[in-house]
Amino acid sequence: MSKPSIAPFSSNPDFDYDIRGALGASVAGAGDPGEILAATGHVKKNDHEGWFAAWLALAERTSTAADASAEAGHRVSAASAYLRASAYFANAVNAASSLGDTARLATTFQRQHDAWQGFIEHTSVEVTAVQIPYEDDPLPGYLFRSATRAAAGNPVVVAVNGSDGSLAALWASCVSAGLERGYDVLVFDGPGQQTQLFEKGTHFRPDWEQVLTPVYDFVAAQDRVDADRISVYGISQGSYWVVRGIAFEHRFAAAITDPGLVDVSTSWTGHIPAGLLKHLAEGDLETFDKEMTLGMKFSPDTARTWTFRARPYGTTGYGETINAVRAYNATDVAGQITTKLLILSPENEQFWPGQAQKLAELTPDVSTTIAFTAAEGADEHCQPLARALTAERMYDWLDDQLGR
Template sequence: MDQRRRITAPGGLFRDADFDYEARIMLGAAACGVGDVGLVLATIDRITDGDPDSWFDAWTGLAADLSARGDEALGAGHVDTARWALVAASQYYGKALVFVDGMADQSVLLPTFRTHRACWDRFVDASAGSHVRVEVPYEDRPMPGYLLRPDASGAARPTLVVTNGSDGTLPGLLSYGAADALARGWNAFLFDGPGQQSMLFEHQVPFRHDWEAVLTPVLDTLLLRSDVDGDALVGYGISQGGYWITRAVAFEHRLRAAVADPGVVDVSASWTAALPEPLLALLDAGRKDEFNAAVGAHADPARMRTLAFRSRPYAADTLYDLLTEVRRYQVRDVVGQITTPLLVLDPDDEQFFPGQPRELYALLPQEKQILGFTEAQGANGHCQPTGRRLTHHALLDFLSDHLPDRGA
């Protein structure tokens, strides 16, 4: 039997599976230019496995050092260094919060988020006009958006519109395809939608299942801009964004092509999979009071704290309300309306939506492709955290093949 330590397998960085996964995201981001591998590994060494407070302290400590380095570089006129340090600081402040639900003091969430976003804004401001803020009208409160451009020329370019996942950060999207899109001479548009980041933490705007109500005003706003080629808009949904982008293109047909990473058919499946049959029967029958009473009788306090945090973006007061709402997040009823060419990403060991990429691919009625990622490539697991460059080249090639031919 091979006794070598397989660091590509779960548990290679932490025994705690969630800590291990999040650490891999940091390594993948470093491969895409956000931070550095050595910084990530050194920070991992300072974290007590499975301890949320230790995780928070380690990443905020690194982020503070990088923020100071960025400001010092700005003062010295070293703008490239400043931008690298500030975007890394923003990412590490944001990722420091991923286990805040397990911390004894959760009051750190909002001030840390604001520090994270301040670093991001300083990064944008240091771009010499290449990156610009673009608010998107949305109901009673505009969505904050950022059009990242390769330069400040104002030339009309293909634009990658990125739909984030349930708890991802804006700097994290640089390492989820935006940086590689910029390298190809494209724009990338990043934004906080309802239930995401500032819309949730600052304004308590919850998720919504009908993402077409979000994507349509985004595209309306971009199409008014002279630096966006209106015939060359493409879309990408990461993590739970794989559901949202698929749902949206069933109604919104102005994208030339889109990518779901991974393919998601039903968000609720991962929420209900562990429910005992009697509880599932109560949920199916709509017996709210009995369901909540049964859950409360056997509730573990730590799990209930985590549930309260995870349910916050859904604006649900009880587990019954949460699961009832999440069950709306499925595409079976609308997938037949999709005409947009769609690439579905299907990694080995998908832990949140297992089997769903192939299920989505089978349901899609129009031009479609499915692309697998494997452990042999070091690209397994949800959103291929340590296979990001491999992922980006594949998805951007697919999208590029669907852009208008502008000739030689």
Template sequence: MAPTLSDPTALTWAWRAASAAYSRALSAVDGLPAERAEAVLLPTFRAGRRCWDAMIAGSGGRHLPIEIAYEDTTLPGYLLRPDASGRARPTLVITNGSDGALTSMWAAAGAGALERDWNALVYDGPGQQSMLFERGVPFRPDWEAVLTPVVDMLVARPDVDASRLTAYGISQAGYWLPRALVFEHRFVAAVADPGVVDVSASWLRHLPSPMIELLDSGQKDVFNGYMAEVDADPATARTFAFRARPYGITDPFDLFTAVRGYQLRDLADRIRTPLLITDPDGEQFWPGQSAQLAELLTAPHEVARFTAADGADVHCQPLAPGLTQARMFSWLDDQASFLGP
């Protein structure tokens, strides 16, 4: 029998599923030539966000929209709670990657937190979702400027146990979260899925060594000349546009130079927060960097291997969310339990 509108559980699922469907459509649009993409990109994003907001509004007060003070504006956030009692709970702050939707954060960790009687906080940071599509605010490497205001907001709330704050960073947030932890020390523990020491590695591996030499030597015009030839291929041009958009930089030389600044080599040893680092077989974007991050750390840490034999290989273990969350939440709970009841 089909669910009726009087079934709140079915409604929650339906709104979330609709939002996820629009997000998948958005990924098919983003990166198209501007004259084709712009007409449908923002309306598609907004349709998906309206569905998400309808889910939040229909939650009976369990889930709350929150505006997070950030510089001279705000970041949109959502506090997901198991119920509307307002009881203080452990809270997981989920930081998104470069192009995921809120529904992907729900699936990756938000639902798992709720099942364990935790809160979860999801938000759009600079260059992510509404901050990109509606406000045109690009990525930034210094994510402590983003995450510290999030923590400031949470610790002031009576429904958040400020002594049991934890954090999870997925995909490119495997860089952003550890970067923020260099400066932000109020988390009991954190998870980087996977560990990312140098974001630019996923960009530079597509360049031949002579092109990297042009970057190193500052030969901007020559570099851009070669990139113009590469962009003559429509598929390559689309991929480049998709990856470049959230950085807010159109000049290829300037973009590659900026991305090279997203690295932790000189900072990771200053992290104090215990860190779990996932390390799947077949990592496509940052292979070997989870181990590299572990080697740089002086804080307590553990590398969680995920294997093809377990069906848990490749970037962020997409076919094994249950296994990922089982290991992640068990480890986070162990860290938080040191504080006592």
């Protein structure tokens, strides 16, 4: 890996990455750089309570301003502030997730969702709340419609979120840029994501084709949609779900992974000593859990991250969690993909290094890889500080695939 070209905003790598993501979202109006940096600049490296408090205070202040604009009839300002507030509350949710205080987690998520609803109610963009048929309980989503209308119906992008992404973040990474280019965009909460985790208690599932197929069926049945030009975009862990889904569901016209991802478990097991993993391979979960528990006492930051990341899997013990995460591996099925596939590959990928290249090797006949570099300010996971550049490259590629 090369050295990042932009100095850290925090000495805590997790805090720094969250700040970068928030700054990047400002390109689509889901953040404002000055207020982000002012709110977070004073938080010390290991002050996790302070980190949560900083995002919560910023979100509350922005939400209060949104309420005032709404009450005064300033709809544009209200929509803008509600969108930023929802994004800031989302960072507070993620901060609370690692603190173990479920009461604050639940209330903060509700405020995040309320702010998002405020944005939906005041935005000038045409958007409809939808219920996507799925097993015994529909999945909630929003279908955004571009102001540009094609005679044969608009192309649609189905946006698949990552493990902890908010809808406001997905607006910034995919929706806003798509609407500007004449795409309709569907966003939704799948199993274990957002409302499905915090309100219904459902958890992730590895066989995402069971989700993506009903989502495709729903979109294709909508009016003013060109069913032959429905594409799918996955960000962060959503990239795995897209890869797994299109290995079985072949009707999507094109797919984008941001970044390329095949095996989710590598971000978990890559930091565990081989000797410790040997206990797991031998089926000795008791020894594995015992040694992991001891190790976590000496690494509180790792323990916080584990608590945060394990929650959507619905597991308890350390060994149980690793075994569950290992099921999120599309290595054996990626060769079945027939959909045109764009793989985004950022330099200095810190969570799943090498995974974009691995996906490209498994899909040589259908995939195209686009690199993002530190020299462009576009390195690290999901190019947080280069979302305009990302949108240009991925939507230009998609236009070309669809003959637009």
